[in-house]
Amino acid sequence: MNNQSNTESARERLRKRLHTIIFEADTPAGRVFDLILLGAILISVVTVMLESVEELGQRYGYEFHVIEWVMTVLFTFEYALRLYCVRKPMVYARSFYGIVDLVSILPTYLSLFFSGAQMLLAIRALRLLRIFRVLKLVYFLAEARILLVALRASRGKIVVFLFFVVLLVTIIGAIMYLVEGQENSEFRNIPVSIYWAIVTLTTVGFGDITPETNLGRFLSAIVMILGYAVIAVPTGIMTMELIKNRSTNTQACPNCGAEGHDDNAKFCKFCGSSLDVE
């Protein structure tokens, strides 16, 4: 029993060690694992990309096939290890990364039964999101955090804004369908007209659908100038949040009460007294 307990404890230690390597990026081994994994994902994604290019796909079809299977076996092994070494496998399996990891290996196996299923391997590109875990290690973390904080803070305003944009393009699309639909086969139904309204309002302007009647052109000129003002809103929101969250804090000087001190300030910039209140 002592032996068994030893075995169990050895297993437990192995599991912990694996967990540190696979899930944490703070140890040298974990960092190496993450970088190798990232390299493998990159190779795999580039292979899928190149395979989609017809000329290359026909010429190097066999080589791409081999890389695809090697990577899939590797990722399957990694997926099994992840399931093995986490304490609650189901939590991982149902998490965003868990689902992405599973979906990244399935298409290759499915392609044994359904031809064409490996087309879905492009989904593997989603695994590149894992790069953000590796970024945890490096200098960019702080910068990314500032952007994320600003994005999260402006979430509410951006949802309101996007909501308004959706409403606006629906109404614009309906009106443009009424105006252009009769004479211009490009505005052939309301959903397509809404697509046009989005293309125009976001200033993308593909030009695959363009107004041809005078009234239609006049209305779309108004939509474009409107889009001018509309594009200012998300930029204004983002900038405001970034400025708000930058480096000043809300601490008031204990002597003169002035605020707006930098995070690293030790003395009030207006009266020179110490900002430490202990």
Place this chain on the structure above:
Amino acid sequence: MNNQSNTESARERLRKRLHTIIFEADTPAGRVFDLILLGAILISVVTVMLESVEELGQRYGYEFHVIEWVMTVLFTFEYALRLYCVRKPMVYARSFYGIVDLVSILPTYLSLFFSGAQMLLAIRALRLLRIFRVLKLVYFLAEARILLVALRASRGKIVVFLFFVVLLVTIIGAIMYLVEGQENSEFRNIPVSIYWAIVTLTTVGFGDITPETNLGRFLSAIVMILGYAVIAVPTGIMTMELIKNRSTNTQACPNCGAEGHDDNAKFCKFCGSSLDVE
């Protein structure tokens, strides 16, 4: 007479109760009513959209027709109720929402006399604006208010800016017509050239009209680089207003009642008395 008075008072109570449900979104019943109404509008708008898609319109024409009439009858009943329960029906009937509500039901009835009139049902999408009333209930209200305050504050500057843009595109359009009009049938008159100028200055760039002469391309390059600087203006205005209004709060001075104090203000900037009310 007592009986009659009772009846009248009962009517009055019914009217008030209906008013609360239909026009106010603060009670549970009002909230339910608004959400059901919004759902009905959404279904109705989606029906109009899908009906405009030729294949679907031909296949499910009957079903769309039924939904259209059911919704129209519902909205007519709702419109009558609204007229009934407001104290001043004409004020509602002439208000923005009142007109939109009426215009949303008319096309279906008109289609009995004029074929094709139900095309105008697309206008019903305007009823979706009612969603902003329901939004009153939720968390987004404060966020929307901040955006609206900033938009209202920048109204003056944006009008000046839009005015300048209209003038600019008129002159650019006239010049481009002179330069391109002879050799390039796309710039066939000044209004069309102005349309092109708007498409270019707003960086939409459909590409349905493009300069072909060397001088025309040179001038439009200048217009585009100009548009670079021009697009900065509304963004700058909006950002400034958002930042300005961010740091002020809605606290009124307990002494002089003035508002618009900065978040970090401790004393009223108009009368100098303390803003602390404890």
Place this chain on the structure above:
Amino acid sequence: MNNQSNTESARERLRKRLHTIIFEADTPAGRVFDLILLGAILISVVTVMLESVEELGQRYGYEFHVIEWVMTVLFTFEYALRLYCVRKPMVYARSFYGIVDLVSILPTYLSLFFSGAQMLLAIRALRLLRIFRVLKLVYFLAEARILLVALRASRGKIVVFLFFVVLLVTIIGAIMYLVEGQENSEFRNIPVSIYWAIVTLTTVGFGDITPETNLGRFLSAIVMILGYAVIAVPTGIMTMELIKNRSTNTQACPNCGAEGHDDNAKFCKFCGSSLDVE
């Protein structure tokens, strides 16, 4: 001689009175004159626009011709009056507005000798700039002033920026000509490639010239993502200047030394003492 002096003084008074009406917009008469003039310019510009539309030009050619001549005679009379009532006629004649006023009436007279010269009437649109003088009267003046101050302050930075953009598009155009020029007849010389680079960097994207080789597409993807960062610069400049010039002043509180007070502040928001220093 007294009589003559009276006549001269009467002339002088007429001249002054005319000057007030024509050049100043602060008196009721001056305001009325400016609004009528603006209306006449608008009618004249709209006529030129509509005349350029072939169908209308052929149908209402005579009417347009009449309006054109009436307006030209009116504007000629106005030009003569302006020359008459200013103290230094040559200064006015050489000023921006003076040249625009002359150039606006010349094409109609030239069309007597050279057919087609009235095409140049489109230049008359420049007279619409006079609307900014009328704007002086109204509420928008302050708003326009804020925008102008910000634009003037950011002039230096915007020149540096535009300079850099010109250099950048030259180099991008040269490289894209090398890459695409051989196989893609759209990039047929360096100036055209520079035009493409401007169209792309400003995110206009007409699509009349598009890369077709793999390398060309890869490079233009880089150019576009670069344009992303580049477009941020003028917006950042403009926003900074607008925020700098907004409503706070550089006055320090005489009691605690804190700054950042609003223009309309009378008391320090941090310590409550009066900001008046007399």
Place this chain on the structure above:
Amino acid sequence: MNNQSNTESARERLRKRLHTIIFEADTPAGRVFDLILLGAILISVVTVMLESVEELGQRYGYEFHVIEWVMTVLFTFEYALRLYCVRKPMVYARSFYGIVDLVSILPTYLSLFFSGAQMLLAIRALRLLRIFRVLKLVYFLAEARILLVALRASRGKIVVFLFFVVLLVTIIGAIMYLVEGQENSEFRNIPVSIYWAIVTLTTVGFGDITPETNLGRFLSAIVMILGYAVIAVPTGIMTMELIKNRSTNTQACPNCGAEGHDDNAKFCKFCGSSLDVE
């Protein structure tokens, strides 16, 4: 030997004098040299541009050829002088400007052996970057410095942002290939779909590749609205940095030597001593 030493010292003086003229722009002679050089580069670049225009290239081929050779000989002489008068020739030869200078003269010589090599002369446009050295002299220096400081400060955030954009367009490209690839030959492989995603997300929107299926249009509508929010990020970053760096000055604390004080600071925020030095 004294004679020899004199000769050497004379050589040394010549070398120093040349170095001042060629490499420094602060003396009148250096300024004149830089302006002449810049003019020569401009002429040379314009010649290369015009030569690429087929009609002009055929008509003035000989003249362009002469200018090309004159400029190349001049630039070769200048390159030799630069190598001669710097203390460490190899450091210059390997520097960015050194390589650009060499690469600018090579194509003409290469064209003696390989026809078509002078096409590479377009690279000479890179020499225009030297204009920034001349700019050192002028008023714009301070403005350029502000922009550069803001760009450098936002480097980290912009790298994180660009990284995220690259990841985003990879995933969007893969998904759009899956959705559109079958029915729409324009999305013929993943790299092309990624190119489309970049064209769309940056709101360039050439229109050479456009979605045609309903699902594809729906997805690209989401991508465009997403791009709306995404374009706000670099603008927000740049604006924040410009505002942050605007209000700090270059004054060092007379007590502790720390820099980066706000314009309105009266006391050092690190040691609390007064920043007034009188």
